[in-house]
Each structure stands twice: as C-alpha cells, then as structure tokens.
Amino acid sequence: MPERHSVLESHLQAGGRDGVDGARSLRLAELRGWxxxxxxxxxxxxxxxxxxxxxxxxxxxxxxxxxxxxxxxxxxxxxxxxxxxxxxxxxxxxxxxxxxxxxxxxxxxxLSAARLRLVVEGAAARELLSRGIALDLHPAVFAVGQFAQTGLHHIPVLLERVGEQRYALYVPTTWAVSVWEWLIDAALPFGYDIGIETASGL
Amino acid sequence: MLIIHCPNCGERHYTEFRYGGDANRKRPAHGSGGLAEWHDHVFVFDNPKGAHREYWQHVLGCRDWLVLERDTATNTPGVVRLARDEVAQR
Structure with missing residues (x-):
C-alpha cells in the first residue's frame, strides 16, 4: 500500500496569523489517518x-x-x-x-486518496464558511451531525457540522490547495492557527 | 433569485445546478431520422414564455438529474422530481 502524502504539506508549515483585532478565533487543520x-x-x-x-x-x-x-x-x-x-x-x-x-x-x-478532510473550528467558523457556502448554517437549520454536499469556491465539497463550532470539509484532493487558499484568505480578518490532526475516532 | 428544491439535498441556490435542456423534447432513436430531424433536435430550440419542464443536474450536490417545472417569465420554480423516477414511470 503506497504511503499517503498530503498535497497541503508545505501549506501547513506556513503557520497562523493574527486577525484585525490581534486575536486568532479560527483553527484550520487537516485531519489524517482515515x-x-x-x-x-x-x-x-x-x-x-x-x-x-x-x-x-x-x-x-x-x-x-x-x-x-x-x-x-x-x-x-x-x-x-x-x-x-x-x-x-x-x-x-x-x-x-x-x-x-x-x-x-x-x-x-x-476514495481515501481522492479526498482531503479539512477541519474549520472556532468562534468564527460559521461566519467564515457562510462567506463561501450558500447554505443557512444556523444551528437550528444545520445541526451537529448534519451534512450537506455543496460548493465552495466553485468546487464540490461535502460539509459536515461536527460540533457547535467545528466543521469538517471533504474536499477533492486535486482541488484541496485551491480550497485551502480560499480558507486562508477568508480567515485573515478573524485570525487563525494551523494544525494537523490524526483521526482517533471519526 | 432561483432556489431549487433538490429531492435529495433540500433547498439550494441555482448556482449549484447545471441547466440540462428542455425535458419535453424527445431525442430521435439511434439510427433513425434524417439529417434535418437530427439538426433540429440538436440546434433548434423553442423559447417558451411561461411554464416549462426542464432538466437540471445538481452538479455541486448529489449529482442527480432532476426534472424541474419552472416559469420562464417569473423564474418561479414548481414541482421537481428525480429524472430517474420520471424515466421509471414511462
């Protein structure tokens, strides 16, 4: 079985940035091991x-x-x-x-090699995603455990609400860099940290 | 703004879909018809004002093909069904 390498490897080394108010209210991560x-x-x-x-x-x-x-x-x-x-x-x-x-x-x-799973987490997660996804992400409409196949940056993604302030994006591997760059651009005003997670449980 | 109710995914903005043509048109059977018939099927379209049945594909969602009733004058969507269900009932 070939070893899996992430197309985001170099992007994940870039580190986070402070938002306009000096805070970091988002965490963007790649989830591996699934x-x-x-x-x-x-x-x-x-x-x-x-x-x-x-x-x-x-x-x-x-x-x-x-x-x-x-x-x-x-x-x-x-x-x-x-x-x-x-x-x-x-x-x-x-x-x-x-x-x-x-x-x-x-x-x-x-499809393990065909999708990347990205995590968007934090107080500004819903607002960040709402800037690119034409769905009502209010918890009364899009509850924890719910998913939607939709588009982000004109790219088909599967969005799952994993927690109150935590979302997972299943992104086609060939478009993962484009989605990641969109997320980073959209996250600039909020401030963000970058991470890598390993799936211990799904 | 056109909102389409996908039977699988729920209400979605029309930009998640791709228009797939007039659902009332019947493609000539393979090996049948003359050049003029095929020319008309491929290149000549009606431009109706009012109720219209048309194919749409939910390309950014479930990727299923739908048959949508839409008023072309007001952009008001009507009944929508999975194209596979329509075909099964023919």
Missing amino acids: HLCQLAAFAGTDDALRAQLQALAIPALPQDSLMFIADGESRFCRLAPGRYLWAATTDTAMQRVMRELDPAAGCVTL
Missing part, C-alpha cells in the same frame, strides 16, 4: 446491497440524506438514492466488502 469509500447500488439493487452489507456485518445504511450515522469507528451518509459514503479509521472492513460484495448488487470505490 479512510473513505463510496458504496453504490445499481438501478433497483439498493435492497440487495443493504442485505449483502448486513450479511457482511456492516452497520445499517442511512435512509435519508441529512445526517451522518456513526457506528464505532465508522461513519455513513447517504449521498443520493443508492449511493453512500463510508468513512472509517481503518480500511479493513472496506477491503473485505470490496472482495466479498456481489458485483451484481453494487460496487465499492475507494
């Missing part, structure tokens, strides 16, 4: 896919497209009818499903 895959059914095989995953001891897939469902070291969300995202701290179960899933029921696409 795996991702997409599970997709074919037309009319969603039930068969669910049954096969259940037989492989994979937790039940979500029925709606609003919330991440967490189960131990795994998290699932429903991207569209018959299409699911599966994030986990290890890829052992993903590899097993890839080997054992009946290809007539659906397919597994490993």
